[in-house]
Amino acid sequence: MNKSVCLYFQVHQPTRLRTYRFFDIGKDSHYYDDFANRTILKRIAKNCYLPMNELLLAAIKASKGKLRLAFSISGSALEQFDRYAPEVIESFKALAATGKVEFLCETYYHSLASLASPSEFQHQVNKHKAAIEKYFGVTPVTFRNTELIYSDAIARQVYDLGFKTILTEGARHIMGWQSANYVYSAASKSAVRLLLRNYGLADDIAFRFSDKAWNEWPLTAEKFAQWLVDAEGEIVNLFMDYETFGEHQTADSGIFEFMKTLPAAVLAKDMDFVTPSQAVRKIKPVAELEVPDPISWADEERDLSAWLGNELQQEAFNKLYRLSEKLALVGDSDLWADFGHLQESDHLYYMCTKFFSDGEIHKRFSPYATPYEAFINYMNVLSDFIIRVNYAEQQN
C-alpha cells in the first residue's frame, strides 16, 4: 500500500474585543472591535485566503483531482467572511464544488466548551455542522476540536454526537515509542478513529519554512516530498493553520511556489493525497491510544496551559461557564451570540503568561500589550454580560 498524505488546514479568526472600560459596564453592550476585525480580516483575505484558495483550486485541477485536502472553518471566521469579505466564502465554495475537499466539524465558536459543559459543546458542534451544510452543502463527518484538544472523555462525547473520526496532535508524551504516522483508535471508544498530526513535518512548513538559520533552508517541494517518503508508517498528517500561507510565511518567502509544486512532487513519488474520511476508510488502525488528560497542538507542552495555565485564565473561564445554566433558561438570541463569542479560546490565549518560551508566539497573536490587560478588558466585558444575563433571567 502506498503512503498517504493528509492535508488539513484550520481557518479561524477571533472576534476581537474593543477596549472596554469599567465605565462602560451596564451602559454599552457592544463588545467588539469591528474596525480591527474588519481590517485584519481583509488583510488576511488578501494575503492568504484568496490567493491560496485560488492556488489550491488550480492545483486540484492540474492534478486531475488527485490532490485532496480538508478544511475546518470556525463559525466565528464564517461570520466575519460573511460580513467583511463574502468573496472568501465564494472561493471556498468553488473548492467544495471540486468534490476533493472535505470540510470538518468543530465547535462553532472555536471554544473550549468540550472542557466545560457537555450541553454547550453539543450545541456548538451542531451549530457548526448546520453552518457547514448551509454554506457548502456537505455534512461533515470528521471532527477536530479547538486547537486539536483531545482526551478519552472528549472522544466519547464526540462519538455520541455522531462522528467516528477525530483529528488530534501526535503529542510525544502520549505517543511514546509509537509513530504518529498510523491510524489509531480511541481507547475510550474503539469505533472512533484518530488521525495524529506529524508535528515535525507540519512545523517544517508552518514554522521553519522561512527561517534562514535553519540548516534545511531553503525548503523545496522535492526535498520535502523525499522526507515524506522517508517517514515510517502509512500516513503523514500535515495539519496546520491556513494563515501559514501568505500571513505567517509571507509571499516573498516562496511559500506559494512551494505549495504549487508540492502536489506533483508528492504524486511523482508514488504517494497519494487523502482527506481524513478517506484515510480511515483506507487505513486500518494499528492500536488503541489512551489519552486520560487533554492534549492539544499548542506550545511545547501540548496541553491546555496556553488557555488555562494560570489563575487569570481559570478565573475568566470559570466565571464565563458558570453562566451556562442561567442562559439555558433564557431564550435571547443576542445573549447567546455574545456568549458564544466570549467563549472563543483566543480571549483566554491572550491572557497566557508563559512569556519566556512560547510567549513570543502568544504575543505575536495578541491585540493586548500584556496578559493582564487582556484579563482586565475581558472581565469588564464579562461583567456587563453577567448583568444582562441576570436581568434577562429576572424578566423571565
Place this chain on the structure above:
Amino acid sequence: MRVLMFGWEFPPHIAGGLGTACEGIVKGLAHNGVETLFVMPHASGDEDQSATTILNASDVAVQNVSSTVEEFINKVKFMYVDSNIVPYVDPDEYFDAIEKMRREGLTQTSVGFGQKFNFSGKYGANLMEEVSRYAQVGGTIAMQHVDEFDLIHAHDWLTYLAGIAAKELTGKPLVVHVHATSYDRGDEKHMDTRVLDIEKRGMLAADRVVTVSDLTRNIVINKYGIDPAKVVTVHNAVDFSGRENIEVERGVKDKVVTFLGRITFQKGPEYFIDAAAKVLKRTKNVRFVMAGSGDMMNRAIQQVARLGIADRFHFTGFLRGAEVQKMFALSDVYIMPSVSEPFGISPLEAMRTGVPSIISHQSGAAEVLKYALKVDFWDVDALADDIYALVSYPALTAFASQQGFDEVNDLKWNGATAKLKKVYESLL
C-alpha cells in the same frame, strides 16, 4: 515678603499630587501677602500665573556658574535609579514627559556638566540627571534674581539640591518641604541610598523643615535624625474653587467601592483586595474598583483572580483629569488603606464629592479628618466591617457623606499657608 520656590511640576501638566499642592501653596501665600517666584524644570507656558511668577528652568542657559555649585554638584554621583522612586509621579507619566523633553532637545543643556552619565534609556537615569541639572540651573537663577527674594523654599528631594545651591550662593535661609520620604516609598532594604542621601542633605542644610503631617514629622526626626526644633508640621489642604460636581450616569446598580491611586506597596492595595473578598462573602450587591497603575498592579490582578472575585472587582488602569472626577462621582465608598502615607489628598477629593471614606491610621490625612472612618492598614477585618457598614446602613452613609463634605470644605490653603508664613517670619 518674597520667596524663591523650587518645584517639580505645576498644573495643568501634573503627574501627581505635588504640582497640585504647590499651586495651592502659592495661591494661599498670595492671599497672605507673600509673593513667590516659582521655578520648575520645564514650564509649558499655560500655567496659571495669577498668584506667582513661574520661571522655566529650561529657558535658562547655564553660564559662569560659580565653582561652589560645580563642586557641590560633582559630589553627587548617580548612575541609575530604580522605578518607584519618584514621589507623586507615575512612572509611565514621567517616562512620557522625559521622552517628550528629549525629543524637543531640552536635555541639551545638561552637557558641559563635568560629569558623565551612563544613559540606560530608562527614566530613572534621566531623572537623576534632571535633578542634578536642575540644581545647577537653580543656582544660576538664584544669582540672577538675588535681589528679588528673601528666602528659599524647596519641595521634595527632587528640588533639594537646587535649594541648597541657591542657599550656598546667596546665603539666604532655606525651607525644605517634605511631601514624602523614602520611607513612604518602600521598605528600608530596597531604598535608594542616593535619594536618601539627597533627602538628608536637604533637611540638614535647611533652616526649617516643613512636613505635611505629624506622621512625616516623626519620620524626619527619628529616621533622618533632624533636630525636632526646626521641624514644623503644616497639614495639606485642598483647593476646590471652581470645581463643580460632575453628573454621571451610573451603569451598574450595585454600590461601588473605590481605591484610587498608584498601585504600589505604599498604598496597601492587597489589603483592599482581601477586604473586598470578605465583603463579597456577605453581600453581593457591591463592586470594587481599583483605579490607577503601578508596579504592584499585576500582582493585584492575580490576587483578584485567585480569590475568584474578578467579576466584581474591576481595574480601570491609569485615570486622567476628568476621569478621576468621574470615578469619584461613580463611587459610594472610597478607600485609602495606605501602609505609609505622608498625607494623602485623595480622600479629601472623595469626601468633597460626597463619598464617605475609609482611610488608614497610617496616613497624614487621618490627623485632620474627623469624619473619615479609620482603620489600621493591616486590619482587613476592620476594613471589611467598615465597607459593609457603609454599603448597608444608609443612615451611617448619609452622616459620613454630609459631615465629610462640610469638613473638607473647611480645609483651606489660606489657613495652612498662614502657618507657613509664620515659619518664614521666624527665619527673617
